Amino acid sequence: MSTKAFISPYDHKAPEGAEGWKELYPYYMTFHDNLKENEEAKFFFCDSQHWPNVFKPFDALTVEFSVKCLGQYNTRQWLIPPANGIDFKIHNGYCYMSPVEVDPSLIADRVPQFMERAGFYFQNWDSLLENWHKKVKGVIDEMEAIKFEQLPEVIDIEWVKNGVGLDPTYHMIQNYDKMIDLCYKVWMYHFEFLNLGYAAYLDFFGFCKETFPGIPDLSVAKMVQGVEVDLFRPDEELQKLAKLAVKLGLNDILKNNELDKALQIMETSTEGKEWIAAWEGAKYPWFNFTIGNGFYSSDKYWIDHLDIPFEYIKSYTERLEKGETIDRPTAKIAAERDRITEEYRDSLPGEDAQNAFDQKLGLARVVFPYVENHNFYIEHWSMCVFWRKMRELSAVFVKEGFYENIEDMFYFRREEIHQLLFDYGRGWAMGVPAIGPDYLPAEIARRKKIIDALATAPPEPAFNKPPEIVTEPFTIMLWGITSESVQGWLSSEDTGNKLKGMAASPGKVEGIARIIHSAEELRDLQDGEIMVTRVTAPSWAPVFGKIKATVTDIGGMMSHAAIVCREYGLPAVTGTGNASTKIKTGDRIRVDGGAGTVEILST
Structure with missing residues (x-):
């Protein structure tokens, strides 16, 4: 058995200039010396698929809310048989995940509970989903209605005549709290259906693997593609x-x-x-x-x-x-979906087996669109409004001289904003200057230096000893973390000109590579090039028509990059681990999306 392990987070030091970085994040999101034995017993991998960059302190609420909400559905609501939540830490500014597997002896007891709870949602999917849309739109409308404005010189006389008994600072603090509350709420809604979408697909996936020995993962994925989302x-x-x-x-x-x-x-x-x-x-x-x-x-x-x-x-x-x-x-994607579905269905021995196939595939197709749809309503629309409103609040602090740039507010943790609000309000109430304008600029400069220093060092791919076999299904499907990929990260041997990843979207092509580190660099893409990146975003789809293929560092069969590439008919290999650093812009490469391989032909 392999004894190889990644470096311990306790031995992985921050780059020079980043001293004191831990104080920028909540205490429960960093590694602590008194918990070393416990934390070193867990395997953590860097989730650069969702969080590829160093967090500013305020931005860390996205991982805090999302991963906590993911966990509560797996562990406490649906009781997903093999999967609890995901432990997460921020280390040297990056996000690391550690999936929490269920004790094998408890899995059998969870199955009937999961079937009852998930079954209710599956049986009432359309009506519950319609209600979900109303709930999410309600949160968006509530966010849009919140306003942040400078405090008035004098309280409106109508407040006096109506006996309001409050002042605008009360509402300002309340509105900030409400925005954080609504953000938290919408992340709960995010996972209300998502984990069930994955569960239904995984059920169909497991059925196919058992029924059709040797069926490629990509063939299973093709049977649920071609959906309008x-x-x-x-x-x-x-x-x-x-x-x-x-x-x-x-x-x-x-x-x-x-x-x-x-x-x-x-x-x-x-x-x-x-x-x-x-x-x-x-x-x-x-x-x-x-x-x-x-x-x-x-x-x-x-x-x-x-x-x-x-x-x-x-x-x-x-x-x-x-x-x-x-x-x-x-039309082409739907035709391929129907062809491969018919081929596998017709190979089944009898009516019972075909009915079971139809039932599981039917459910997977009903619930699968949500796996992508939620992304627009939460990450895009809801968070668009949230960030805009936070900038609206920050603009008030800029006008009051607390700091110079609207983006500066995000160098403070979400709970620290209460101090800024109260400082502003107390100065206004007493008729004296707030302390912020004299104190905050130097503190912001100090924190900027720390964040900038953290960003100079790329994250480690993982920490501690990996499991001998990665079995947790969400880890495999969403992140592309497999036993093979982890061993590839650990191997010190040069793999030459060949890289292995997930067969995410079919097609064989050769072309010139273009390394893309951010959306701003998409304008550099030339017709016929192959995009190589750490991870793609759904909004990059408009460039898919001009490129030949996509290669990513992280991502499994059910990652957004894989799903979007399949729906756009674009060959893709995901989860290569290091393609964006090993391949250089201008290299000629061969991508086989069906086999999950990338080969550097010439540099």
């Missing part, structure tokens, strides 16, 4: 706007002008006004879409940076002018 709507809206521009003869206006100038010119013609009306109609809600994943305050959203979707539309119009097809190949 809302996550693709933002890209579809851009495609419609590009087609409309070409139809109305406006492509030259789009191509030769920046957004504001193009809209100004269009206002002078009937055709232009028709396009502007369509543009305005597409914004809500579909432009509440981030170029990242919604987990960082620094993520840019289309609705706040309209030049981003506008540039994508320009690119689409140029491709249309060349006679290219910009639509997602839905």
